[in-house]
Each structure stands twice: as C-alpha cells, then as structure tokens.
Amino acid sequence: xxxxxxxxxxxxxxxxxxxxxxxxxxxxxxxxxxxxxxxxxxxxxxxxxxxxxxxxxxxxxxxxxxxxxxxxxxxxxxxxxxxxxxxxxxxxxxxxxxxxxxxxxxxxxxxxxxxxxxxxxxxxxxxxxxxxxxxxxxxxxxxxxxxxxxxxxxxxxxxxxxxxxxxxxxxxxxxxxxxxxxxxxxxxxxxxxxxxxxxxxxxxxxxxxxxxxxxxxxxxxxxxxxxxxxxxxxxxxxxxxxxxxxxxxxxxxxxxxxxxxxxxxxxxxxxxxxxxxxxxxxxxxxxxxxxxxxxxxxxxxxxxxxxxxxxxxxxxxxxxxxxxxxxxxxxxxxxxxxxxxxxxxxxxxxxxxxxxxxxxxxxxxxxxxxxxxxxxxxxxxxxxxxxxxxxxxxxxxxxxxxxxxxxxxxxxxxxxxxxxxxxxxxxxxxxxxxxxxxxxxxxxxxxxxxxxxxxxxxxxxxxxxxxxx
Amino acid sequence: xxxxxxxxxxxxxxxxxxxxxxxxxxxxxxxxxxxxxxxxxxxxxxxxxxxxxxxxxxxxxxxxxxxxxxxxxxxxxxxxxxxxxxxxxxxxxxxxxxxxxxxxxxxxxxxxxxxxxxxxxx
Numbered sequence: 001x002x003x004x005x006x007x008x009x010x011x012x013x014x015x016x017x018x019x020x021x022x023x024x025x026x027x028x029x030x031x032x033x034x035x036x037x038x039x040x041x042x043x044x045x046x047x048x049x050x051x052x053x054x055x056x057x058x059x060x061x062x063x064x065x066x067x068x069x070x071x072x073x074x075x076x077x078x079x080x081x082x083x084x085x086x087x088x089x090x091x092x093x094x095x096x097x098x099x100x101x102x103x104x105x106x107x108x109x110x111x112x113x114x115x116x117x118x119x120x121x122x123x124x125x126x127x128x129x130x131x132x133x134x135x136x137x138x139x140x141x142x143x144x145x146x147x148x149x150x151x152x153x154x155x156x157x158x159x160x161x162x163x164x165x166x167x168x169x170x171x172x173x174x175x176x177x178x179x180x181x182x183x184x185x186x187x188x189x190x191x192x193x194x195x196x197x198x199x200x201x202x203x204x205x206x207x208x209x210x211x212x213x214x215x216x217x218x219x220x221x222x223x224x225x226x227x228x229x230x231x232x233x234x235x236x237x238x239x240x241x242x243x244x245x246x247x248x249x250x251x252x253x254x255x256x257x258x259x260x261x262x263x264x265x266x267x268x269x270x271x272x273x274x275x276x277x278x279x280x281x282x283x284x285x286x287x288x289x290x291x292x293x294x295x296x297x298x299x300x301x302x303x304x305x306x307x308x309x310x311x312x313x314x315x316x317x318x319x320x321x322x323x324x325x326x327x328x329x330x331x332x333x334x335x336x337x338x339x340x341x342x343x344x345x346x347x348x349x350x351x352x353x354x355x356x357x358x359x360x361x362x363x364x365x366x367x368x369x370x371x372x373x374x375x376x377x378x379x380x381x382x383x384x385x386x387x388x389x390x391x392x393x394x395x396x397x398x399x400x401x402x403x404x405x406x407x408x409x410x411x412x413x414x415x416x417x418x419x420x421x422x423x424x425x426x427x428x429x430x431x432x433x434x435x436x437x438x439x440x441x442x443x444x445x446x447x448x449x450x451x452x453x454x455x456x457x458x459x460x461x462x463x464x465x466x467x468x469x
Numbered sequence: 470x471x472x473x474x475x476x477x478x479x480x481x482x483x484x485x486x487x488x489x490x491x492x493x494x495x496x497x498x499x500x501x502x503x504x505x506x507x508x509x510x511x512x513x514x515x516x517x518x519x520x521x522x523x524x525x526x527x528x529x530x531x532x533x534x535x536x537x538x539x540x541x542x543x544x545x546x547x548x549x550x551x552x553x554x555x556x557x558x559x560x561x562x563x564x565x566x567x568x569x570x571x572x573x574x575x576x577x578x579x580x581x582x583x584x585x586x587x588x589x590x591x
Contacts, residue, residue, distance in 0.1 A: 129477035131515065135470045135493070139510020208514050214471055296471070314476045315516035 004089050008081035011093045017273035023070045026108045027063040033288040038111035039307015041297045062111035073100045087362035094355045112307035127299035132211040134219045141223045143231035144205040149198045152242040156191040159249045163187045173253045183252050190245040201234030212294040225286045233279040244268045368455035370467035377432035377453050395442040400435045441465050470498040486525035501547030
C-alpha cells in the first residue's frame with residue numbers, strides 16, 4: 001500500500017470518531033439530563049410548562065442540523081482518501097479538519113444564541129455574577145494518585161534509556177543500526193508526551209469542584225465521580241502512551257519497517273478514540289445520574305463567548321473546566337490566557353503555512369547543474385554548492401533503493417530526500433535526491449563530507465556526472 | 470456548607486466570605502473544631518486572589534471566630550467568646566434593616582419572627 005493511501009486511511013480513522021464524539025457532546029438528545037443546553041446552564045425555569053417546549057425545539061433543531069453536517073463531513077472525509085500525493089493530501093486534510101470542526105459548531109452557535117435570547121426573555125439574569133463554593137469540599141476532592149502515574153512514567157523512562165544505550169553502542173542488536181540519536185529522540189519524545197499527559201492530568205484534577213446541590217455530600221460524590229472518570233481517562237492515555245513507546249522502541253530495535261510503525265500508530269490512534277468514547281459515555285452517565293439533584297446553577301453564561309470560549313476578567317483562574325468537550329480550557333481574560341491564545345492562533349497559522357510550504361517542496365523539482373567549476377543542487381530556498389576542487393572522489397550509483405537511508409533532519413518524501421541523513425550507518429551525510437530517479441552521484445569532499453545528489457531526472461544526473469568526470 | 474459570592478455586589482468579597490462563615494457558625498452548618506479550606510484552595514475554588522481569602526480569614530481570626538496555626542490551617546473555634554453585647558456597627562446595621570422593613574410595610578411580628586428564626590439557628 002502506498003504512503004498517501006495509508007495516510008488517508010489514518011486521517012479518516014482519526015477524524016470520524018472526533019466528529020462523532022463532538023456530535024454527542026455538543027448535541028445531546030436528552031438535554032434535560034445535561035448540565036448545559038447548547039452552552040447555557042440548564043436552569044429549573046427551563047423545565048417549566050411553556051418553556052420546556054421552546055428549549056426542546058431549539059435543541060432538536062440544532063441536533064437535526066448537526067446530523068446533516070456530520071454525515072456530510074464523514075462522506076467528504078471518505079472521498080478525501082482518494083487524493084493522490086502526500087503533500088496535496090496533507091494540505092486538503094488540514095483544511096478539511098479546520099473547516100469540519102468550525103462547521104460542526106455552527107448549529108451549536110445558532111442554538112446558543114437562541115438559548116441566550118430565551119433566557120433574557122424569561123428574565124433569568126438576576127443571578128449574573130453569582131458563584132457558589134462548597135466550603136466543606138473546597139480543595140479536598142482529588143482522584144489522581146501520584147503512585148498510579150509514577151509507574152508508567154518510570155517504564156517509559158527505562159525504554160528511553162535502553163534505546164539511548166543502543167544508540168551509543170553499549171549493546172548491539174543485529175536489526176538495529178543507530179542513526180545518530182534518532183531512536184532516543186523519537187522514543188524520548190513519546191516519553192515526554194507521557195509527562196505532558198501527567199501534568200495535564202494534575203491540572204485537571206485540581207480544577208474547581210462544582211456546586212450542584214445544597215447538600216455537600218451530593219457535591220462531593222458528584223465531583224468525585226467526575227474527577228475519577230477524568231483521572232481514569234488520563235491514566236488510560238498514560239498507559240497507552242507507555243505501551244506505544246515500549247512497542248515502538250521494540251520495533252526500532254528488532255523489526256523496523258514503515259508498515260509496522262504505521263500499523264502501531266493507527267492502533268494507538270484508534271485506542272485513543274475508544275478511550276475518549278468510553279469517557280464521554282461515562283460522563284453522560286454521571287450527568288444523568290445526578291441531574292435530578294442539580295438545584296444550584298451559577299449564572300456565568302455571559303462569560304462564555306459563543307458558549308465555548310471562556311472570558312471572565314473577574315476570575316483569577318487560568319484553567320477552568322470546558323463547557324463542551326473533554327478536559328479544561330483557558331480563561332482568555334487572564335494575562336497568561338491571552339498569551340496562550342495568541343500562541344494558539346499563531347500555531348494554527350504556522351500549521352497552514354507549513355502545509356503550503358510542504359506542498360511547494362513536494363511539487364518543485366530539484367535542479368542539479370555543474371558549471372563554472374561548481375556543482376549546484378538547488379530547490380526553492382535550499383542550495384548545496386560543491387566546488388570541483390573540493391571534491392576528493394565521485395561515484396555513480398544506479399540503485400538508490402540499495403542505500404539504507406535514515407533521516408536525521410530535513411525532508412523525507414517519496415520524491416525528495418533533502419538534508420542530513422544517515423546512509424548505510426554513516427551519520428552526517430548530506431542528501432539532495434529524487435529517489436524516484438533511481439540514479440545518484442556519491443561525492444566525498446576533502447573535508448570528509450559525503451554528499452548523495454541527483455537531478456529530478458536520471459538524464460540530469462548523468463549530465464552532471466559527465467561534467468564532473 | 471455552601472458559600473454564595475456575588476462579584477457584582479457592593480459588599481467586598483472578603484466581607485461576603487466573612488459574613489457567610491459567621492452565619493454558618495451561627496446556624497450550626499459549621500461546627501466548632503471544623504477544618505476550613507486552606508487560603509490557596511479556597512481562592513482557587515472561588516477564582517479570586519489568595520489575598521482576598523487571607524483577609525477574610527484574618528478578620529475572622531481577629532474577631533475570634535476561627536483559629537489558625539501552621540500545622541492545622543484554619544479551624545472554627547470551639548469556644549467562641551460570648552461578649553454579651555452588640556457592637557455599634559451591628560446595632561446601626563440592625564437599625565437600618567428594621568427601618569427599611571417598617572418603611573416597606575412589613576409587620577413587626579414578621580420581623581420578630583425572622584429574628585427568632587435566625588437567632589434560633591433554624
């Protein structure tokens with residue numbers, strides 16, 4: 001199977017559950033059992049005769065619109081798998097993901113605005129700015145235990161150490177050819193992800209306990225159930241991450257193929273989605289179990305822009321629980337929140353720009369010319385210039401596939417290898433190749449640098465080689 | 470015990486916390502020896518500055534309602550000093566409430582019933 005087809009399947013497997021989870025979170029069928037209706041706190045006045053029908057109508061209209069949008073997105077996602085070319089596919093998928101997640105929210109935003117109007121119509125604004133705290137439970141409800149997060153993090157660290165020892169050659173495994181510290185870097189990155197999950201888990205565990213009842217025991221049980229469910233999700237993610245780290249480390253050492261890595265990654269993504277779906281199911285169950293006991297409602301709807309973005313200058317907290325979805329969100333009125341918001345926007349812009357750049361890199365052919373006593377490899381802003389008198393030896397190869405190439409930094413695409421690579425176990429080689437052209441020139445310079453270069457076609461490579469000879 | 474904070478009220482937040490804890494002690498919702506949350510935990514729950522909570526606790530301590538120490542944090546005093554007299558500020562406040570009730574046409578019996586209810590801690 002080709003890389004772009006695999007990529008399409010992985011993206012489809014990832015986006016469809018996200019859309020479905022989003023749908024069930026944003027547009028619940030039984031709104032009476034949820035704490036919020038389209039981003040507006042569910043109040044007892046909504047259940048009164050004459051109002052309940054209006055709320056039901058708003059909620060069901062939003063749900064019907066969302067069904068159409070979700071189905072359309074799934075169909076489009078299925079069609080996107082047919083696109084050829086990894087760069088084009090990446091570009092289209094990134095655009096689609098952004099668009100799908102925004103369009104998915106449209107019925108929610110419309111419904112939210114209708115709910116806010118209804119609230120104003122009913123005169124439910126007396127409690128604006130009022131919040132409740134349960135003095136008996138404040139700061140006492142926690143579910144994440146240090147001992148439970150320690151073991152997976154230590155296991156992950158052990159895996160990093162093993163791969164590091166293999167990278168520095170303390171022990172040798174026949175199937176593993178170290179390429180710089182690439183193995184340590186990759187496994188280390190996954191381990192750091194586990195650390196991030198742990199930190200995030202702790203942040204979520206320390207979030208404000210909610211007050212739903214005048215009875216402190218009810219509040220304690222409700223918050224304990226919610227935090228336990230959340231802690232279990234983080235622990236499941238943490239263990240999954242460790243297992244993935246160990247399996248990937250094992251594959252690196254004993255059975256490394258692109259396919260094995262791709263299969264492991266797909267399984268990892270599927271399990272993340274399954275974990276999230278189980279969390280959503282249990283969360284809904286908790287809400288349904290306690291919905292009859294919800295007698296206190298804070299009126300902080302005004303601080304939730306479009307029912308999902310929190311902006312409250314009176315709140316000194318940076319993290320608050322999300323109104324929709326899993327986990328927490330930031331208070332954009334907090335100085336650090338503003339900074340994080342800016343970074344988030346910049347990273348979204350950067351993602352789009354890098355996808356466009358990737359497309360340009362894939363579609364722009366590389367050029368190899370030998371003139372004025374210099375060999376010039378050029379593509380976009382990158383250029384390798386090797387003066388003829390710097391060259392120590394040259395060699396012509398006609399089968400790129402026979403080289404064992406591992407990317408250390410740079411670009412590694414089906415039609416382009418550019419940057420620093422490890423070639424046949426030798427680190428620090430500079431590549432400027434079109435692997436589809438098969439033929440290449442191996443150049444050793446007097447300073448000891450090894451270059452593997454080619455033109456965009458075999459003819460171009462041969463012409464440059466003839467001049468070099 | 471549930472504390473209700475109104476951030477748009479004219480009463481400062483530390484005063485709201487102090488008042489509600491005093492009412493909680495009087496009604497029996499908070500018992501002598503009961504542990505109060507730490508300043509940090511309460512500030513985090515309320516989304517307010519730790520200084521605000523600290524100010525409320527200091528006020529409660531100076532009035533003799535709570536005691537604090539490094540090891541146990543803040544606790545409700547088991548034996549709250551019974552001065553047997555009402556402060557001038559409270560007398561003025563009570564006078565204001567009674568005056569407003571009279572001007573609103575609330576019968577004296579109704580006011581006395583409420584006083585009895587609150588005094589009894591029901």
